[in-house]
Amino acid sequence: MIRIENLQKKLAGRDVLRNVTLHVEKGQFVALIGRSGSGKSVLLKHIAGLMAPDAGRIMLDGQNLCAARGKKLETIRRRYGFVFQSGALFDSMTVYDNLAFPLREKTSLGEQEIRKKITQGLEQVELGGVESKYPSQLSGGMVKRTALARALVMDPEIIFFDEPTTGLDPIIADSMLRLFDACRKRLNLTGIIVSHRIPQIFSVSQKVAMLHDGEIIAALCENGSIKTDNQILRQFVEGTVEGPVVYQ
Amino acid sequence: MFVKFILLLGRTGTTHLRRLGRSGIFLVESLSCLVFPPIKWGRIVKRIQFIGWQSTGLICLTGAFTGMVLSLQGYNTLKRVGSEALLGPLVALSLIRELGPVLAALLVTGRAGSALTAEIAIMRNNEQIDAMELMGLNPLRYLVLPTMVAGVISLTLLTWIFDVVGILGGYLIGVKLLALPAGTYFGEISRYLEMDDIVGGIYKSLSFGLIMAWICCYKGYFTGLGAEGASKATTQAVVTSSVFILIWDFFVTSVVF
Ligand SMILES: Nc1ncnc2c1ncn2[C@@H]1O[C@H](COP(=O)(O)OP(=O)(O)O)[C@@H](O)[C@H]1O
Ligand SMILES: [Mg+2]
Numbered sequence: 001m002i003r004i005e006n007l008q009k010k011l012a013g014r015d016v017l018r019n020v021t022l023h024v025e026k027g028q029f030v031a032l033i034g035r036s037g038s039g040k041s042v043l044l045k046h047i048a049g050l051m052a053p054d055a056g057r058i059m060l061d062g063q064n065l066c067a068a069r070g071k072k073l074e075t076i077r078r079r080y081g082f083v084f085q086s087g088a089l090f091d092s093m094t095v096y097d098n099l100a101f102p103l104r105e106k107t108s109l110g111e112q113e114i115r116k117k118i119t120q121g122l123e124q125v126e127l128g129g130v131e132s133k134y135p136s137q138l139s140g141g142m143v144k145r146t147a148l149a150r151a152l153v154m155d156p157e158i159i160f161f162d163e164p165t166t167g168l169d170p171i172i173a174d175s176m177l178r179l180f181d182a183c184r185k186r187l188n189l190t191g192i193i194v195s196h197r198i199p200q201i202f203s204v205s206q207k208v209a210m211l212h213d214g215e216i217i218a219a220l221c222e223n224g225s226i227k228t229d230n231q232i233l234r235q236f237v238e239g240t241v242e243g244p245v246v247y248q
Numbered sequence: 249m250f251v252k253f254i255l256l257l258g259r260t261g262t263t264h265l266r267r268l269g270r271s272g273i274f275l276v277e278s279l280s281c282l283v284f285p286p287i288k289w290g291r292i293v294k295r296i297q298f299i300g301w302q303s304t305g306l307i308c309l310t311g312a313f314t315g316m317v318l319s320l321q322g323y324n325t326l327k328r329v330g331s332e333a334l335l336g337p338l339v340a341l342s343l344i345r346e347l348g349p350v351l352a353a354l355l356v357t358g359r360a361g362s363a364l365t366a367e368i369a370i371m372r373n374n375e376q377i378d379a380m381e382l383m384g385l386n387p388l389r390y391l392v393l394p395t396m397v398a399g400v401i402s403l404t405l406l407t408w409i410f411d412v413v414g415i416l417g418g419y420l421i422g423v424k425l426l427a428l429p430a431g432t433y434f435g436e437i438s439r440y441l442e443m444d445d446i447v448g449g450i451y452k453s454l455s456f457g458l459i460m461a462w463i464c465c466y467k468g469y470f471t472g473l474g475a476e477g478a479s480k481a482t483t484q485a486v487v488t489s490s491v492f493i494l495i496w497d498f499f500v501t502s503v504v505f
Contacts, residue, residue, distance in 0.1 A: 050378050074384045088379040090371075102383040154383070 007056035018214025034211035081156030089135040096131040159191040291394035300402030311410035315417030337440035339418035353456035365485035368468025369478035399461025407453035
């Protein structure tokens, strides 16, 4: 479904993405891991068409995303749900208005239907009674849930989730993952999730992609563990200091 | 050494030229949202409330004191040449032609412009602008254009308020303190003040409003990363807007008046 081929990007004089190749099949979920600052968010922003690569291309169902502009890019983005690392909730709006904003501007639904959809959406992520709160009044986990609800409210096919578990306590982090898995199954989503809840993350994804030194090391997941001989990936997953890579 | 200097000059030149080009495109793209509806009136009203309404107190206060000091200084100067009667026109013309538009613009830049830049920069760094774009909502239409329109409308109205309050402040000093006849103060104003002065003042405040909103939005929109980037953008926005307003003021004065 998504085919990223030989993607390259230089940012502030550093080769963040050197040669990224990654394929995501329909219905597949990919766990994207890698050290902080390795360019995971940058990669996701390329797939979303928010950043343009220096070289390489991204194909979505045979369409070159990097060459798309205007209306064509908008149609592609309509299929996306994107949950940003920071949540990216509009802080001048309440939770309700955050969810209602895309619905009001981009669909012809009446206010009644919008209300119904939002109530459902918030229930889906197990959030209640926060409609009239502002993002600054929410806890970290609630922000991420609201952001997920906002991403799902437009009925996307493909979802990107940038660090939904970072900065949350282990209990909430795992409940986020479970919630995420449930939504994915129910709505039949394809997607990429950035998370460092190892090994829990392996039981909700079919493939692991590690971004290391500007390149992808991929491996399949089965029954909650990854199958790989790659020493670099093994070392990262096991979190050991000794290995082929010397982390400073 | 010499070659190095030339190279440096060239590089700085192209960087600035590129930045100028980018900000020009930014302005044109934003304004083109005016031509293609929908226009977000609700957001414009909210922005006017922030830039305009919330600045009225400040503008009244500074306007009054500017008019008062003009009156005080003007009276002492005019007295030496024996034409105190012309105090009214002196205060009114200075305010309407020059001080009203410029001081109001600088004050609003300091109060509202800096906040606008900070707000947009934070939205950029929190990925809120990216999120908007991903929803298929053009941030220029939803964020930047309303700010520009509101900047132009607010600053024009605030300048009128500044002028009126300033003239009343001048009256207070001239008539109540320095015992000039009230009839003389206002009579001479209406005798010497011409439509051209008022129209010129309006031109100025319209363009100052646009310059302020344009530069402040631009600096916020293309901010550097993190809190440091946002704070730098804010400082630059205020400084650049103020300098541009003063340069443009000279230009307009020499061409239009
Ligand atoms: N807009 C940008 N301009 C310049 N450098 C950037 C930009 N965005 C990210 N970077 C740099 O790219 C690198 C990767 O960042 P990021 O993708 O956020 O890492 P992470 O894997 O933690 O998500 C970092 O060194 C960051 O400083
Ligand atoms: Mg990141």
